[in-house]
Amino acid sequence: MAKPKAGVVIGASALAVIGVVFFVVAAFSSGGEVTCDGKAMRPGDVCLEVAKDGRKTYHTYAELKAEQDARRPILLGALGGVGGLFVLAAGGFVVAGSRENKKDQAQIEAAAAWMRAG
Amino acid sequence: MTLLVESALGLGPDVTLAASMRNLGEHRESYPAVTSKPLLVSLGMFTVLFGVLAGAATWGAIIGDPVVWVAANILWTITAPCLLGFLWVLLRSPAVSRRARQFRVHVFEHGWVWARRSGTEAYRWDEVQALFANLAAFTAEISSRTPYGIRITMVDGRRMDIWHVHVDMARFGPLVSARVAQAQLPKAMAYFDKGNPITFGDLTVTDEGVAYGGFLTPWSDIGGVEIDHVGGNHVEESHLSLVDRQCRPRGTRVNFGLMANAYTFVLMVETIVAKLRSVGQ
Structure with missing residues (x-):
């Protein structure tokens, strides 16, 4: 396969990096830790939620674990999906760029015949 | 006393040496390196846009839901390369860099010398083996048929890409493409006159006409060539088509x-059509 042009490689690398960032964020979000106000909870802890109207709600560790475990696959799927799209696009760019460069190379070689003979 | 700086400075010894090594003849004109405003503006806009969103997400994560940190991290990750790209382009541009202000394309009688960051190299018009020209109305100053980006392969294998981000392509683009075509035409015609077909991309010039994928348009049907630019000012593709009389x-x-x-x-094609018309075909 012909080597793609530098611009294609730079563009594809940028897309791949963005894709990897999404994967990394997804990996960090999949810790399985139950949190309350960003802090890790342990079994037996209770989380107090205060609404804007001052209403207080208490959540047990089990309740929050069930809620956050249900939300996690959606978040992971979304982040992983977007990351995967970026990586796929990067691969597509590299393949298309290689094909185009192969065609260019064939034209350059074809021109050599009449450039030398002329 | 004041002096015109360009004339007073003249050509650098590296440029003169490179030009004389390739027998480029007399110096005609020089084009200074340019600051790529469209590139700077677009990178700056992306930096500001994603930076503001990232700042807002960070603020939201601090005072509100910590889950927003995920969005903030993603936005900062997108902002960082935009900012780095903006700074990279700005610091290497003639507007800021004293060194970049020395870069120029010097046009000579038989070719050109490009003094740039990677060194000073000379190129002859008649040593260009392949020239790919991208045409577009990239900015308002450049008309739709002006090459804004040119990729060149020389007979000795050297390659160069020169774009509107390097030099004023509204002036240099038409000049380099015309001079190279004029230098290549006698070689192409000599090869063709010996009975050889010549392929340009998907088109092949033959004795009978111009062929494309097994379909031949005979010379009797060809009046010339037209280059069109479709889709308004922001489409970077131009097309070439054969037209009748x-x-x-x-x-x-x-x-x-x-x-x-x-x-x-x-x-x-124009030369062959003119030749055939002159003999009444």
């Missing part, structure tokens, strides 16, 4: 930017 399209349209030596093809 009434300027109606004949045969197929091909992508101009993907065709090596497209300008030479245009000159060659």
